[in-house]
Amino acid sequence: MHESFSAIFLDPVILPATHVTGFVILILVLLFLAAIAAGAEVAFFTLTVKDINYLKTREQPGSRQAIQLLDDPDVLLSTLRASKYTLAVAIIIAANYMTHIFLPPLENPYLSFVVNLVGITFLLLLFGEILPKVYARQNNVRLALFAAPIVRVMFSIFRPAASMLTDSNEYSDKKKARKKLLDMDSREFEETVELSMGHTATKEEVDIFRGIMKFGSITVKQIMHPRLDISAMRESWTFPKVREKMLAAGYSRMPVYKANIDEIVGMVYTKDFLPYTEIDDFDWHSLIRPAYFIHQQKLIEDLLHEFQQKRNHFAIVVDEFGGTSGIVTLEDIMEEIIGDIRDEFDEEEMNYRKIDDDNYIFEGKMLINDMCRVMGLSFDTFDEVRGESDSLAGLVLEISGKFPTVNERISYNNFDFTILSIDKLRIGRVKVERSA
Incomplete structure (x- = not known):
């Protein structure tokens, strides 16, 4: 051996x-x-x-x-x-x-x-x-x-x-452990908050704590306004047309683009136009300011710090190919913590209607995360089928695999989506039913 x-x-x-x-x-x-x-x-x-x-x-x-x-x-x-x-x-x-x-x-x-x-x-x-x-x-x-x-x-x-x-x-x-915490239902979360605060917490307090808990993991893509909802002005427009567009839109800031929305060249502020509202031949291009571009995967926590440092409230969101995905504002970020912010100039716009606890009617443009928040669902409920979609209409298209027709019902797990209206190849209202 x-x-x-x-x-x-x-x-x-x-x-x-x-x-x-x-x-x-x-x-x-x-x-x-x-x-x-x-x-x-x-x-x-x-x-x-x-x-x-x-x-x-x-x-x-x-x-x-x-x-x-x-x-x-x-x-x-x-x-x-x-x-x-x-x-x-x-x-x-x-x-x-x-x-x-x-x-x-x-x-x-x-x-x-x-x-x-x-x-x-x-x-x-x-x-x-x-x-x-x-x-x-x-x-x-x-x-x-x-x-x-x-x-x-x-x-x-x-x-x-x-x-x-x-x-x-x-x-x-x-x-x-984090997924389990995020999947915690509303009742368990309220009990946890009550134990930590030492008194019975209100619904508003619970919502704020929930927003703080999830704040560090939310990306811009989850809260942005999609490109279909962007109100913008073309660089070649005359000043009267620009003035008309700004008055109709009612926004304080608007992007300016060249040939299409993917070619944004800057931003204009409504307040800058006030001294020139009566001058029809005014060259408004001198009022264009540089736009602030961010990637759609940026965390809103980081974006908030950048907004504070740069004293900016508005950003253009781009995808990995440089195309315009949407826009995001400081107000959008704050609403993730404290809920919807409305002032005296905001119109009462309801993007959904509650029929009962398990049946809702939503606008197709509503974000999936907002729909989940309204229905009390976990944000990852539709992760397996949502693909790259952010809106309810996109989710329906991902599940269906084709463009649906009016009154068509599409099912996924214990959810049924019924198409109520379609406007110019865009899904309008969708009825969402949740079965037990």
Whole structure:
């Protein structure tokens, strides 16, 4: 037995120079991949909501791959660990041969084995574990972008084995705990608020606490006014037409575009026109101010800080291709916390009508999140079918897969959507019924 052990692990192996170079390159490559796996394990699972939304705004392939990998965090973590352990075994085997080539064998074969083991273990811990994880904690977004293509390959190779592993991790635990908190029904939430406040909280107080709780995870896309609802002015219009448009719209700020709404060139403020209202040949283009553009995945928490710093109340929302998605205002952000804000100039506009607790009639342009808020539903109720849609009309189109007709009923789980009106290829009113 002693002879077989010595023959396999301890006897020196003499290889040609080309083979030695090949082993060195092989070990370096394996060590690099092991470092990527160890670093990615920290980088991916320390990404905050803000980091993930930042990755969504990047157009490079690595960002999209990183987001796709995070869709299944449990399997991703198991894949990274399986990759790391497999690569470590491969490094140990390759390095064992290398030490026999470069180092003379010791008289005691067991001492030689221990020296090799300690040296290889130190190499693995330092360059394949400690340094990558230290770097990943300080540069998690950068490493996630860099490692995503490599991890994608590892994911494809080791996914079958990783899927069979049941491994809990801090990221998934936090995600599940947060989802459970967000899915908490109104009664449970009210009881929690009452316990924390020490008295019976009013509905308004509960709504404000709920808004604060969700404020840090809401994106601009969820609260913006879609592009179909934007009132804007064309750059080529004459001043009388611009004046007529502003008086009809009744807004304090309006975007200005060239050929279409995707080519916004600036903003105009109603107050700037007051000294010139009687001058028909006035060149109103001198009053155009720069527009403020933001991405639709920006968190409204960050946007609020930017509004405060820049003393701005209005932003143009763009998608990943630079097209105009909608607009968002400071008032929209504040309404997420304290509810609807109406002043003496606002018209009483109801985008929905309540029939009973389970039956409502909504306007098709109403945001899905607003509909869920009115009906007391969780914001992720329709996440599986909503796709990229933000409005109720878009949700109906996603579920139906075609443009519906008037009085057509479309069902999803325990919800029935009945189309009540259609105006110029736009879904008008929709009746939403919730069954028990």
